[in-house]
Amino acid sequence: MTEIFVLAEHRQGQLRDITFEMLTKARELAEKTNAEPVAVILGKNVGEHAKNLAEHAKKVLLVEDEKLENFNSEAYQKVLSHLIKEHKPLLTITGHTSYGVELAPRLAVALNIPLATDCIELAFEGDAFTVTRQMYGGKVNVKAMLRKAESYMVTVRQAAFQAQKPPTPLNGQIVEVPSPLTEEITTKRFLEYVLPPPGGVDITAAEVLVGIGRGIKDQGNIPMVEELAKMLGGVLACSRPIVDKGWLPSDRQVGTSGKTVKPKLYIALGISGAFQHVLGMKNSDLIIAVNKDPKAPIFSFSDYGVVEDLFKVVPVLKNKISELKAQKA
Amino acid sequence: MPLDIIVCVKHVPETAEAELKIDATGKGIEKAGLVFDINEWDDYALEEAVRIKEKFGGTVTAITVGPEDSESTLRKCLARGADKAIRLTDPKFAGSDAYATAKILYNVIKNLHFDLILTGAQAGDDGSAAVGPVLAELLGIPHATMVKKIEFSNGKAIVNRELEGGLEERLEVKLPALFAVQTGINEPRYVSIMGIRKAMQKEVKVMGLADIGLSENDVGEAGSWLRIERLYIPPVEKQAEFLKGSPDEIATKIVEILKSRGLI
Numbered sequence: 001m002t003e004i005f006v007l008a009e010h011r012q013g014q015l016r017d018i019t020f021e022m023l024t025k026a027r028e029l030a031e032k033t034n035a036e037p038v039a040v041i042l043g044k045n046v047g048e049h050a051k052n053l054a055e056h057a058k059k060v061l062l063v064e065d066e067k068l069e070n071f072n073s074e075a076y077q078k079v080l081s082h083l084i085k086e087h088k089p090l091l092t093i094t095g096h097t098s099y100g101v102e103l104a105p106r107l108a109v110a111l112n113i114p115l116a117t118d119c120i121e122l123a124f125e126g127d128a129f130t131v132t133r134q135m136y137g138g139k140v141n142v143k144a145m146l147r148k149a150e151s152y153m154v155t156v157r158q159a160a161f162q163a164q165k166p167p168t169p170l171n172g173q174i175v176e177v178p179s180p181l182t183e184e185i186t187t188k189r190f191l192e193y194v195l196p197p198p199g200g201v202d203i204t205a206a207e208v209l210v211g212i213g214r215g216i217k218d219q220g221n222i223p224m225v226e227e228l229a230k231m232l233g234g235v236l237a238c239s240r241p242i243v244d245k246g247w248l249p250s251d252r253q254v255g256t257s258g259k260t261v262k263p264k265l266y267i268a269l270g271i272s273g274a275f276q277h278v279l280g281m282k283n284s285d286l287i288i289a290v291n292k293d294p295k296a297p298i299f300s301f302s303d304y305g306v307v308e309d310l311f312k313v314v315p316v317l318k319n320k321i322s323e324l325k326a327q328k329a
Numbered sequence: 330m331p332l333d334i335i336v337c338v339k340h341v342p343e344t345a346e347a348e349l350k351i352d353a354t355g356k357g358i359e360k361a362g363l364v365f366d367i368n369e370w371d372d373y374a375l376e377e378a379v380r381i382k383e384k385f386g387g388t389v390t391a392i393t394v395g396p397e398d399s400e401s402t403l404r405k406c407l408a409r410g411a412d413k414a415i416r417l418t419d420p421k422f423a424g425s426d427a428y429a430t431a432k433i434l435y436n437v438i439k440n441l442h443f444d445l446i447l448t449g450a451q452a453g454d455d456g457s458a459a460v461g462p463v464l465a466e467l468l469g470i471p472h473a474t475m476v477k478k479i480e481f482s483n484g485k486a487i488v489n490r491e492l493e494g495g496l497e498e499r500l501e502v503k504l505p506a507l508f509a510v511q512t513g514i515n516e517p518r519y520v521s522i523m524g525i526r527k528a529m530q531k532e533v534k535v536m537g538l539a540d541i542g543l544s545e546n547d548v549g550e551a552g553s554w555l556r557i558e559r560l561y562i563p564p565v566e567k568q569a570e571f572l573k574g575s576p577d578e579i580a581t582k583i584v585e586i587l588k589s590r591g592l593i
Binding site: 158190257301313 | 454456
């Protein structure tokens with residue numbers, strides 16, 4: 001029976017959420033194509049993870065090796081090439097994560113398998129394999145067809161699919177595969193993890209966050225919005241470009257490469273809503289977005305939207321809040 | 330240790346604040362009225378290349394795959410400190426995905442001397458994040474993506490890669506290597522008037538399909554993994570309720586909402 005591979009992602013002893021998102025999608029695709037969902041896990045001492053994965057897949061391929069202790073795309077590529085050549089899966093799914101983007105493109109070239117990256121939907125339609133991706137920072141969706149092949153490869157966006165447990169655990173068979181790595185990888189070596197510098201502010205603990213993005217235009221405008229955050233008893237957060245410019249420290253960044261937050265109130269000012277940012281804040285209780293662009297993706301994730309220049313709205317809003325506070329006092 | 334560095338750049342439309350419309354073919358967007366510039370990630374890659382050259386010596390060559398208007402992005406690279414520029418262009422390149430684009434680049438770069446190749450981690454238009462690693466595989470050199478820091482030690486590069494949640498990993502990579510650079514690795518410089526003047530005098534080498542020894546089946550849609558079927562504006566997950574009126578009216582409404590939720 002043909003198989004659909006899911007490369008389990010784990011780091012520092014933890015299986016990552018994307019693994020279960022991919023397995024959920026793999027089971028759905030497997031049902032439609034009469035294939036078997038197979039989890040593939042590479043690492044050192046990851047037997048416990050394999051047991052966990054077995055509940056979500058019909059089979060778990062487990063490769064353990066000292067050389068796989070930390071992620072190294074070259075070691076992973078060698079092992080996966082071996083497994084894919086042997087099993088010829090219909091599809092191999094990896095995350096569009098720091099690991100997947102490092103690994104999948106090279107692996108696809110090496111095996112001559114067509115690849116689509118950063119997919120948000122996957123479908124077998126007749127004898128065609130189609131994917132949906134996004135372009136222009138999420139403003140446009142693209143449906144594309146992969147070149148016809150026996151085997152396909154994709155990287156999928158985090159949180160594009162919702163992880164679900166199978167109704168009953170699948171109790172997949174765990175198959176230990178001897179490591180095909182014969183020698184050390186010398187071209188690329190993992191040295192260490194680098195933790196972010198300890199920050200002064202914990203945005204994950206704040207009940208109110210005022211998030212700023214490119215629309216803030218200039219570093220000199222930051223005190224104006226920081227004051228709004230303080231008036232609301234909250235703190236200032238931001239999207240990636242603000243940290244890239246060095247205007248705020250990295251501990252204020254909300255998103256996949258920053259923090260995931262869930263405050264009672266998130267006010268997004270001049271933030272377009274790239275998915276990397278949205279994934280970090282979309283579960284906030286109340287989201288109010290202010291952006292000049294009526295088509296900004298952020299409005300699809302907000303409770304209330306204001307299509308206006310933030311510099312026109314924020315000062316008036318601050319005055320109103322001051323007035324209200326004065327009345328109460 | 331002088332380093333010869335190749336930087337792959339892309340000329341892309343700025344769309345962060347633009348309203349996009351699907352064109353008549355349904356397979357692209359209407360480009361009229363959009364401002365094009367160097368891809369944001371590539372801007373950081375170019376800056377990093379120029380900084381490495383300034384520190385260690387060597388050369389920087391900027392390469393792009395694109396039509397005539399992408400020349401302005403190459404001029405920008407020259408003005409910023411690149412020594413040479415190559416534009417790969419051919420009507421047959423239209424419809425090339427990340428794989429076909431990487432093949433085009435590979436066929437030129439394999440004949441050049443380099444110690445390091447830098448690309449952006451992704452492009453702002455198609456967001457594939459794949460050209461760099463595919464090119465590295467074709468060239469048979471090691472690579473790293475999402476690179477936030479590059480140092481050199483004993484002929485090797487030590488790089489920090491961005492992982493999720495603010496975590497990074499440090500890797501040691503043998504040279505020659507390819508690094509796909511993440512935004513924020515540096516602060517791209519402004520271009521001086523002098524730089525622009527000098528750049529206008531430098532030559533941009535232009536090469537087509539025949540010059541690089543590929544056939545039309547290697548490039549465009551025929552040579553790609555992906556074929557676009559259609560573009561569409563994404564359906565909304567949850568449509569915000571829009572607050573309308575003057576700034577004063579809007580602010581009043583926001584205050585009412587915050588009050589009703591007990592937030593002020």
